[in-house]
Amino acid sequence: MDIYLPIAEISLNMAMLFGIGCAVGFLSGMFGVGGGFLITPLLIFIGVPSAVAVATGSNQVIAASVSGALAHWRRKSIDFGLGLVLLVGGIGGSIAGVWLFKILRESGQVDIVVGLAYTAFLGVIGILMLNESVRAIRRSRKGALPTLRRPGQHNWIHGLPGKVRFKRSRLYISVVPVLLVGASVGVLAAIMGVGGGFIMVPAMIYLLRVPTNVVIGTSLFQIIFVTAITTVLHAAANGTVDIVLAFVLMVGGVIGAQFGAQAGQRLKAEQMRALLAMLVLIVCVRVLFELVARPDDLFTLSVIGP
Amino acid sequence: MIMRSATGWLALLIGFVLTCLPARAEKLVLTVSDDTIEVTSSFSGAGIALLGSIQRDSQTVSRQAGYDIVIAVRGPKENIVTRKRERVAGIWVNRSSVRYYGVPSLYIVSSTRPLEDIASPGVLARESLGLANAAGQTLSRASEADLAQFREATIRLKEKEGLYVQETGKVAMIGGTLFRTRIDLPANMRTGHYEATVYLFSGGALVAQDWVGFYAAKRGFEATVSDLAQYDPLTYGIIAVVLAAMTGWVGAFLFRRD
Incomplete structure (x- = not known):
């Protein structure tokens, strides 16, 4: 059955949309990611305009993050103080990102910038993650213990001013890098229609040295609010949030996530990271292909006003 | 919503014959089967029937050439930008663009015979008939050759979306003075006011013209x-x-x- 999407202004097959939601939900449940980085390119491939795909992706990520954050909240693995500072940065980043998106949209470059952002970030993250997980798999085969976090170790970040104590993370660090990490994720959320967990989680672990047990919960907590603000801003500034499309995707996503989480428990952490890395690289190559392949038609047409 | 049945046609016919009044010269009397098209969640396009009559009386000049009818359906006007991609550092980027103002979002033209057999290119251009004459105005200062290329691309893209259609032979004459056609509207039609304009030609000259409107509304x-x-x-x-x-x-x- 075809369903008419009032903002995207196209009719798409409802079973296909629900299926995309389920499949992405399955993967996001399995790997513990929001799935925005899969939803947005998939929507673009099936014909949803880039601007609508990005804004609707943000909306969809809220649902996945709320589900995930609730589970972490029950396990008390959210550092609310750290989350709030990240969020302040995230709001700033999101405002800047939506503003930038509006300019790009008006000048007709949004498709290319979204494509390039996806290629760059997915490429770098995918390669780093694949490299790291392959090493971890080799190490575990040799029987060595994985290297643990060394909280005493200092880097340049600890020399910055404005230090604050974050109790649950047992951290005493400057708010400047925390705000900056939050802000960069906010910009990405606005431009790419993602939660930004794939940037935030490594940044928190390697840059801020947040203990891994609170990383996921805290990043999900921040992502809920950044994607919520991004959704409202996209709706207000660009009018590109398709609530019907988002709802079909998120219902599929919530259901798929449950099965994904069960499947994920059967895999080892480093195997899962290697699989996720390969998935990220596949999406990256697919997006890159769209950018470099000669388009069927060199001309495109868009409506600029009534 | 769409009248396909015989009784539907009959009701339409009776309704509009009652509205026919004696005319001095050729006059067109038109009606459509639906004046509102409802765009709902399962909307997959619509077909509406247009029925018309050529009114003549004793004072009307006799036409040796017979009649030709052209029907143009035009959707709500919009401003559009057509962009052309070029390869920059291996990536296809939008480089040049042309903006068009007041372009009909939908344009369906159907006629009894091929347009070029009905009237001269000058007349067709004056009345914006035929896809070649469909795109709107531009303030672009690009070269004549570039503008022609962009205009051709704009119309081609609109055709690909099913929003611009030119077809021959779909207007059927019933006897000498009645005619009817079916207008097939695509699923991606915009909401707003639509106008179906009927042009009556004889011997290459436009002898009468009238329009009938309908709405497409989200419901x-x-x-x-x-x-x-x-x-x-x-x-x-x-x-x-x-x-x-x-x-x-x-x-x-x-x-x-x-």
């Missing part, structure tokens, strides 16, 4: 959603967020794993 849930998104985007955005948060919460609640 029900879709109308509420798009109206809210357009007129109160902030509330719309907040509703989208609350809906997502609730979906996530219900999901976590239903599938609680601990």
Whole structure:
């Protein structure tokens, strides 16, 4: 059955949309990611305009993050103080990102910038993650213990001013890098229609040295609010949030996530990271292909006003 | 919604014959089967019937050449930009663009015979008949050759979307003075006011012209959603967020794993 999407202004097959939601939900449940980085390119491939795909992706990520954050909240693995500072940065980043998106949209470059952002970030993250997980798999085969976090170790970040104590993370660090990490994720959320967990989680672990047990919960907590603000801003500034499309995707996503989480428990952490890395690289190559392949038609047409 | 049955046609015919009044010269009397098309969630296009009559009386000049009819359906006007991609450092980027103002969002032209057999290119251009004459005005200062290329591409893209159609032979004459056609409107038609203009030609000259309008309107849930998104985007955005948060919460609640 075809369903008419009032903002995207196209009719798409409802079973296909629900299926995309389920499949992405399955993967996001399995790997513990929001799935925005899969939803947005998939929507673009099936014909949803880039601007609508990005804004609707943000909306969809809220649902996945709320589900995930609730589970972490029950396990008390959210550092609310750290989350709030990240969020302040995230709001700033999101405002800047939506503003930038509006300019790009008006000048007709949004498709290319979204494509390039996806290629760059997915490429770098995918390669780093694949490299790291392959090493971890080799190490575990040799029987060595994985290297643990060394909280005493200092880097340049600890020399910055404005230090604050974050109790649950047992951290005493400057708010400047925390705000900056939050802000960069906010910009990405606005431009790419993602939660930004794939940037935030490594940044928190390697840059801020947040203990891994609170990383996921805290990043999900921040992502809920950044994607919520991004959704409202996209709706207000660009009018590109398709609530019907988002709802079909998120219902599929919530259901798929449950099965994904069960499947994920059967895999080892480093195997899962290697699989996720390969998935990220596949999406990256697919997006890159769209950018470099000669388009069927060199001309495109868009409506600029009534 | 769409009248296909014989009784439907009959009702239409009776209704419009009653409205026919004696005329001095040729006059057109037109009616459409639906004056409102409802765009709902399962909307997959619509067909409407247009029925017309050529009114003559004793004072009307006799035509040796017989009649030709051209019907042009034009959708709500819009401003569009056509962009051309070029390869920059291996990547296809939008480089040049041309903006067109007041372009009909939909343009369906159908006629009794091929347009070029009905009237001269000058007459067709004056009345904006035929796809070649469909695109609107531009203020672009690009070269004549570039503009021709962009105009051709714009019309081609509109045709690909099913919004611009030119077809011959779909207008059927019934006897000497009645005619009818079926206008097939695509699923991606915009909402707003549509005009079906009927041009009566004889011997290459335009002898009469009249139009009949109809509306395409979003109805029900879709109308509420798009109206809210357009007129109160902030509330719309907040509703989208609350809906997502609730979906996530219900999901976590239903599938609680601990």
